[in-house]
Amino acid sequence: MQTETVEGIQGWKGSALALLAGAIMPLAFAPFYFFPVAVLSLVLLFASWQQVTLRQAAWRGWLFGLGMFGVGVSWIFVAIHVFGQSGLFLASLLTFIFVAFLALYLAVLGWGIKKLAPGQFSCFDLVLLLPVAWLGFELFKGWFLSGFPWLELGISQIEGPLAGWTPVIGINGVSALVALTAGGLLLSWQKRSWQWFVAVLAIWVGGQALKNIEWTQPVGEPVKTAIVQGNVPQNIKWNPEQLVNTLALYQKTTQAYWDNDLVVWPENALPAFYHQLENFYLNPLRQLALKNNTDILLGLPVQDVETQQYYNSMMLVGEKQGFYHKRHLVPFGDYVPFEWLRGLIAFFNLPMSSFAPGTINQPLLQAAGNKVGISICYEDVFSTEVLQALPEATLLVNATNNAWYGDSFAPHQHLQISRSRALETGRPLVRSTTNGISAFVDHKGQIQSETPQFEQSVLTQTVQPRQGETPYVSWQRWPIWLMSLFMLLLWAYYRQKNSG
Numbered sequence: 001m002q003t004e005t006v007e008g009i010q011g012w013k014g015s016a017l018a019l020l021a022g023a024i025m026p027l028a029f030a031p032f033y034f035f036p037v038a039v040l041s042l043v044l045l046f047a048s049w050q051q052v053t054l055r056q057a058a059w060r061g062w063l064f065g066l067g068m069f070g071v072g073v074s075w076i077f078v079a080i081h082v083f084g085q086s087g088l089f090l091a092s093l094l095t096f097i098f099v100a101f102l103a104l105y106l107a108v109l110g111w112g113i114k115k116l117a118p119g120q121f122s123c124f125d126l127v128l129l130l131p132v133a134w135l136g137f138e139l140f141k142g143w144f145l146s147g148f149p150w151l152e153l154g155i156s157q158i159e160g161p162l163a164g165w166t167p168v169i170g171i172n173g174v175s176a177l178v179a180l181t182a183g184g185l186l187l188s189w190q191k192r193s194w195q196w197f198v199a200v201l202a203i204w205v206g207g208q209a210l211k212n213i214e215w216t217q218p219v220g221e222p223v224k225t226a227i228v229q230g231n232v233p234q235n236i237k238w239n240p241e242q243l244v245n246t247l248a249l250y251q252k253t254t255q256a257y258w259d260n261d262l263v264v265w266p267e268n269a270l271p272a273f274y275h276q277l278e279n280f281y282l283n284p285l286r287q288l289a290l291k292n293n294t295d296i297l298l299g300l301p302v303q304d305v306e307t308q309q310y311y312n313s314m315m316l317v318g319e320k321q322g323f324y325h326k327r328h329l330v331p332f333g334d335y336v337p338f339e340w341l342r343g344l345i346a347f348f349n350l351p352m353s354s355f356a357p358g359t360i361n362q363p364l365l366q367a368a369g370n371k372v373g374i375s376i377c378y379e380d381v382f383s384t385e386v387l388q389a390l391p392e393a394t395l396l397v398n399a400t401n402n403a404w405y406g407d408s409f410a411p412h413q414h415l416q417i418s419r420s421r422a423l424e425t426g427r428p429l430v431r432s433t434t435n436g437i438s439a440f441v442d443h444k445g446q447i448q449s450e451t452p453q454f455e456q457s458v459l460t461q462t463v464q465p466r467q468g469e470t471p472y473v474s475w476q477r478w479p480i481w482l483m484s485l486f487m488l489l490l491w492a493y494y495r496q497k498n499s500g
Contacts, residue, residue: 018048018060022067028156029072030412035160038153041068042182046130050121054114061110065103072151073099075408079333083234083404102141102148109137122498123191126183128491132484134179138172142382146331149381150413153178155420158445162203164210166423166445167470171383173480177203216426216443216468219394223368226257227459228265229451231435234403238271246271247281250298253458258292260460261368264432265298267312267377267401274302274315274323282317289318295367297432299376299399301355309356314374314399316365324365325358326376328385333378333404360388370394370465373427377401381414386421390473394465396422396429403434411437411453419445426470428463 021044028038048060076098081091113133117125134153142149154174157163162174169177184200187193230249236242247270254263270277277300289296295318302323303310311325312334329335334355364371373389377400380386386396398418402411415437422429423445431439436453440461451457471479 014048015060015063017044019063019067021045022064023071025068026072030416033159035157038156038178039181042179043186046182046186049110054111057110057114058107062103062107065106069099069102075405075410078406078408079404082406105137105141109133123187124491124494126187127180128487130183131176131179132487135172135176135484138175155417158419161208164207167215167426167472169480170424170472171420215470216466218464219467220465222462222464223262224260225262225430225461225463226260227432227438228253229438229457230269231456243272258294260294263294263296264397264430266432266434267299267399269298270300274300286317297367311358312355312376316367320366322365324362324374327358328379328382329355329357330378364389364392372397380421381417390425391469394467395463396427398431400433415439424472427466
């Protein structure tokens, strides 16, 4: 009778539960910020993996991923359909293929977990194996095929107590704590015991206490900064007829803010190559910047006239001039992985979609007397790449063109990711976007001010640069690697001891 009851619960209802658990997971992220949902979602997933076969575990993992990514990255459809000019059916099909592929990661995860821990999860499975397995999933997802770290669970916790752990062990470490919390709560219910609940509570209380620690220190004078949000629509951005209007828009808007130390324009604010704009636009702009003792960081493509390669770049205009070339390119956005795809559909033939990656070790630009850690758009979703500018950088700048995603979850989710980079590094962040959400974020990852979406806007704030290293900057991912190894060895020891 007991077996029949378990099988009844774990039949189609278990599959539906896994799909539902994945679909509610994005509620933990922006723009909803219901951070406890991340824990609830994993509790339901882990429960659906109890007493199932390898095939059932894989199927439910895939269903969870289908729900999680189908809702959480639905903005992919907007980019393909609205701005990639693909039909409704084709855009839906391409989005489904992308989501279904990402869901395969969780199918493999479910299969692997049940291969190692068949039947009912033990306490060691729930609090040792599953958190490490989830961490491995996130790290693999953020690396494989150029990487897609979107929807890392640690990001969702920026408003909650676990955020205190972010400067210590990084976002992926916090993700592991979310999974540990889920395992501990399920274990408490499974064993009808309070001890695991108390252990989980201690982790959360510890995170809240860590929020009070100042890991970095102010350095130098505050920098009076302005962010210019031009709100040029994506569908006309690259039209030659629009170029003159765009150039005039950014220059005219900036004229009212020459009293700032630093002015930041978004990614590809100027939709023409540097060498095309140098003489008649950029040189005069530099003279105005020098006259007013202001530095400008602006986005534009830069072409190597000898190799004909071109880069997605940020340029420093002012007393010191320099370039940062985007290193981590977005497939099908910055470049098309397979050139033979061009011409098949409009989405594979987007304007300016053959960028070359910049070199890894580029010198930091020095703007307004500070070394700046720059990321362009998607780059700041890769935590370890942002760390490469530390500890030398005293402030962070992210320049983004998120006009591709319209009124979807993407701009809100990306801002939440950017906030997490500020929290991990203990540095203030200046975030300039094409059409919102532009923002000033302090070293604790809290938004100081932000722009509305889909409006021309200028945001001003005094930014205090900071120096020093958070534990995460100092140790990077070594602590979570070592802790994961320790947890796996401990799990293997108890597994063998109990099976013997």
